[in-house]
Structure formats: C-alpha cells, structure tokens
Amino acid sequence: MKFRDDLPTPALLLDLDAFESNVATMAAHLRVRGKAFRPHGKTHKCPEVARALITAGAVGCCAARLAEAEVFADHGIPGLLITTAVIGRDKIARAVALAKRAPDTMFCVDDEANVRELNAAAQAAGVRVLVAIDLYFGRTGVLPGTPALALARVIATLKHLTLVGLQSYDGDAAHTTPFDARKLRTDGSMAQAIETKALIERDGIACPMITGGSTGTYRFDSENPGMTELQPGSFVFMDIDYGRIGGPDGPEYRDFKNALTVVTTVVSRPPGFAIVDGGYKAFSTDRPFTPRPVDLPGVAYGWAGDEHGRLNLADSPRDLKVGDRLEFIPPHCDPTVNLYDAIYALRGDHVEAVWPIAARGKSQ
Numbered sequence: 001m002k003f004r005d006d007l008p009t010p011a012l013l014l015d016l017d018a019f020e021s022n023v024a025t026m027a028a029h030l031r032v033r034g035k036a037f038r039p040h041g042k043t044h045k046c047p048e049v050a051r052a053l054i055t056a057g058a059v060g061c062c063a064a065r066l067a068e069a070e071v072f073a074d075h076g077i078p079g080l081l082i083t084t085a086v087i088g089r090d091k092i093a094r095a096v097a098l099a100k101r102a103p104d105t106m107f108c109v110d111d112e113a114n115v116r117e118l119n120a121a122a123q124a125a126g127v128r129v130l131v132a133i134d135l136y137f138g139r140t141g142v143l144p145g146t147p148a149l150a151l152a153r154v155i156a157t158l159k160h161l162t163l164v165g166l167q168s169y170d171g172d173a174a175h176t177t178p179f180d181a182r183k184l185r186t187d188g189s190m191a192q193a194i195e196t197k198a199l200i201e202r203d204g205i206a207c208p209m210i211t212g213g214s215t216g217t218y219r220f221d222s223e224n225p226g227m228t229e230l231q232p233g234s235f236v237f238m239d240i241d242y243g244r245i246g247g248p249d250g251p252e253y254r255d256f257k258n259a260l261t262v263v264t265t266v267v268s269r270p271p272g273f274a275i276v277d278g279g280y281k282a283f284s285t286d287r288p289f290t291p292r293p294v295d296l297p298g299v300a301y302g303w304a305g306d307e308h309g310r311l312n313l314a315d316s317p318r319d320l321k322v323g324d325r326l327e328f329i330p331p332h333c334d335p336t337v338n339l340y341d342a343i344y345a346l347r348g349d350h351v352e353a354v355w356p357i358a359a360r361g362k363s364q
Contacts, residue, residue, distance in 0.1 A: 002351040005325060009265040010282040012340040013327065014355075016347050018259035019236060020052075025256065026218065026235050027056040033222045038062055038081055038211060040233030043334050045359035046343060047075035049236060054078070062231045066091055066098070067362035073102045075358065080105040081211065081231070083167060085134065087114060091364070096121045099129045108134040108167045110142040112154050115161065122160035130164045131155060132209065135196065137170035137189050144192040145199065152200045152207065163200075165209025168193035169231070174216035178246045186217040187224070194226035215256070216245050239333040240292055261294060261327040262336065264309070266320050274311040274320040278328065281306050284335035291328035301328065 004013070030037045039053050042064035050061045050072060060079015063069035069080045085108055086095040095118065099105050109115050109131045122129045133148050133155075134141040142148050148166070155163045170189040176182040193210050200207040213221035213230035215238075221227050234242055237260035247253045264278035280303060283291045290301045291309070298315040313320065320326075330336040337343075338360055345353040 004263070004346055004349040004351070007263065007344055007351070009263050009325065010278040011263050012337065012343050012357075013261045013263055014237070014343045014345045015257075015259045015261070016345050016352060018257035019345075022235050022238070022256045022259060023052060023056045026232060027053075027058070029218070030222055030230060031057060035222050035227060036229035038079060038229050038231045039236070040064070040083075040231050041068055041072060041077075041359070043233035044236060044337060044343075045071075045357050045362070046337075046355050047072060047077060047358055048345075048353070048355040049343075050075075050077045053236070059229065060104070062233070063359075065363055066094055067364045068359045069105065070094070070098060071359040071362055073098060073105070078102070078104060081132065081167075082107050083134070083169065083231075085109055085111065085114060085140065086118070089117075092118055092121045096125045096127060096129065100125060100127045103127075104130070106130040106132050106164055108132050108140075109155075110134040110136070110140060110151070112151060115151065115154055115158065119158040119160045127160070129161050131161050132165050132167045132211065133163065134167040134169075135193055137168070137192075138172050139169075141167070144196040148196045149199050149203060152205050153203065156205050163205060163207060165207050165211065165228070166193050166197055168210050168212035168227075169214070170212065170217075171214070174214035175241070175245050176216070177244075178251075179248055182216060182245070183220045186213075186220050190221060190224050190227060194224075197226070215242060216253075219255075234333055237333040237337075238329075239336075240289060240329055240331045241287055243329075258329050260330065260333055260337075262291065262330055263325055263327045266322055266324040266326065267308070269320065269322050272313055274313055274324075274326075275304060276309045276311065276326055277307060279303060279305050279308045281339060282309075282336075283328070283330050283339075284332040286335060287331040289331055291330055294327040294329060296326065 040062040173186040264276035268275035304310040
C-alpha cells in the first residue's frame with residue numbers, strides 16, 4: 001500500500017472523504033427538489049469520477065467535447081450530453097458512430113446548416129440522433145425565443161433527428177458576485193429558456209428538457225420549477241476561483257469542500273525563499289491569482305517558470321527545508337486536472353486508488 005508521502009511530485013491528489021461529501025451534498029439537494037442530475041465531465045475527465053456520480057444518482061454525464069464523450073462511452077458511462085456543437089465532416093461522422101453505439105447520447109446544436117449535415121449523416125448510417133438546442137447566453141448558441149423556435153421547426157422536419165430539449169447554460173452566471181446578484185443573473189437567463197420551451201411547445205413540437213446550471217448557481221436553478229436537470233461540475237473538487245464567489249453568509253463560498261490538491265516538493269532553499277517543483281506545468285494559469293498553500297497561512301506562491309514555484313517565507317509560520325512536501329489548492333480545477341495523467345485518491349494518508357484521467361487532452 002502506498003502512502004501520501006510515497007508519491008512522486010508534482011501529483012494530483014483527491015481527498016476521498018471531501019469528494020464523497022461533495023457528491024452526497026449535491027445529489028441530496030437535487031433529489032429533494034426533484035431535479036435530474038447530469039454533472040459535467042469536463043471538470044474531471046475521469047471515468048471513475050463519472051461512475052461515482054452515477055452511483056450517487058446522476059442520470060448521465062456532460063462532456064464539453066466529442067472526444068471526451070467518446071472516452072466516457074468507451075468506459076460505459078451512460079446518458080452523455082455533448083455541450084459543444086459537433087462541426088465538420090469528420091466530427092459529424094464520429095458523432096453518428098457514437099450515437100449508433102450509445103443511442104442515448106445527446107448533441108447540442110445551434111446552426112441550421114450543421115443540423116442538416118448531422119441529419120444527412122444520421123440517415124446514411126441508419127440511426128436517429130438526439131439533439132438539444134443550445135441557447136445563447138454569452139458564448140455559444142442561438143438566441144432564445146423566435147430564433148430558437150425557427151431552429152426547432154427545422155429539426156422537426158428532419159426524420160433522423162429528435163429534439164430532446166434545450167441546453168441553457170449561462171457560464172458567466174456561475175461566477176457572478178455577490179450572491180444576490182448571482183441569483184438575479186441566473187433567474188433571468190433561465191426565465192428566457194423556460195419561455196422558449198413554452199414557445200416551441202405551443203408550436204406543437206415536443207421539448208421536454210431544460211438542462212443547465214452550475215456549481216455557482218445550483219441553489220437557485222434547483223428551485224426553478226421550469227428547470228428539469230442541472231449539470232454542475234466543479235463542486236466535486238472545488239478550487240480557489242469558486243471559493244471567491246461568495247455565499248449566503250459572506251464572501252467565501254462554503255457549500256462544498258476543497259477535495260483536490262497538488263502536492264509538490266521543496267527542491268531548493270535560497271535565503272528567504274523555498275522553491276517547489278510545481279510551476280506552469282503543474283497548475284492552471286488562467287486566473288489572476290496563484291495556487292494557495294495548504295496549512296501555510298501568510299505565505300504567497302509566485303510563478304518561477306514551467307517547472308518551479310517560489311514561496312516567500314518572510315511571514316511563514318514555520319521553516320521549510322529541501323525535501324519537505326507542500327500541498328496547494330489550484331486556482332482553477334478543470335485545466336489543472338487536464339495537466340495530469342492520473343488522480344491519486346486518498347483516504348487519510350493512504351492511497352486507496354489511482355484513477356486514470358482517461359479523457360486528458362481530448363479537446364477535439
């Protein structure tokens with residue numbers, strides 16, 4: 001049996017007790033409110049995490065990319081929803097092949113030409129493909145209301161596509177601050193989705209699903225009677241970014257525990273500083289703040305290149321020496337996970353399992 005201190009660094013660690021608590025908290029919250037649960041796999045890219053969520057009651061798994069969904073399907077994960085449109089002949093052919101072996105897979109669409117190409121490929125393969133209209137809330141999608149209805153009408157004429165509902169994801173709402181402003185933002189976006197669903201159904205077209213929501217908005221979206229399912233992702237791990245969005249009791253978001261850390265080793269000890277073996281290649285760099293050391297208050301991490309980080313020890317509560325190991329909470333969990341081949345799942349200091357990040361790098 002391996003222990004925490006046996007692992008080569010830098011390494012990605014998962015506190016199983018915190019992870020299981022996060023999963024149970026979200027699953028119970030949604031179950032009580034009668035909402036289906038399709039967590040986003042782009043956060044973890046790991047079939048073992050997806051299986052744990054299915055066991056907790058999830059109806060499936062979202063995937064940001066076709067390649068991610070293919071990996072999840074290879075590992076037997078059901079109920080896949082690909083939240084990015086599949087564009088181009090090669091990807092459409094792969095999408096149809098995926099639909100053939102995993103018929104409950106759903107694909108987001110927002111463009112008439114793409115819809116017609118998808119239908120033609122499905123017809124040639126002799127399969128029926130499930131599609132959800134992606135609504136625009138600042139990133140991808142077709143505008144809610146009449147534009148979405150027009151696309152629904154096109155889909156309704158195509159014999160090899162079935163409209164299953166609306167993808168209604170407002171990415172900016174997830175990190176809107178403060179707490180009350182976040183509620184106003186997501187309530188407004190989801191109201192447009194609900195109105196669009198009603199518009200489509202008044203036209204005689206079935207539109208059963210509205211899927212959306214996030215770790216930051218789940219409290220509000222789960223109380224919305226028009227939402228049928230939620231797709232939060234980061235709650236399983238958490239990170240510095242989500243910790244800063246604020247909650248009902250103040251500026252810190254406390255709903256879920258920090259389960260994910262990166263462990264590093266002090267490899268050099270120049271005067272006043274400690275150099276660890278975790279730099280740009282160990283942590284996400286897409287946020288304006290840096291990794292936060294665990295149990296080392298008052299010590300700031302600074303980037304020191306691809307392979308290294310620098311800790312200013314002027315206000316350190318303890319001395320550090322070469323060989324010491326330090327864990328950090330990452331700024332942003334999703335892109336940090338994508339830097340590693342595996343997650344070391346720990347129960348206390350014992351390595352209980354090593355979970356491959358099988359969809360790492362699958363961005364096509």
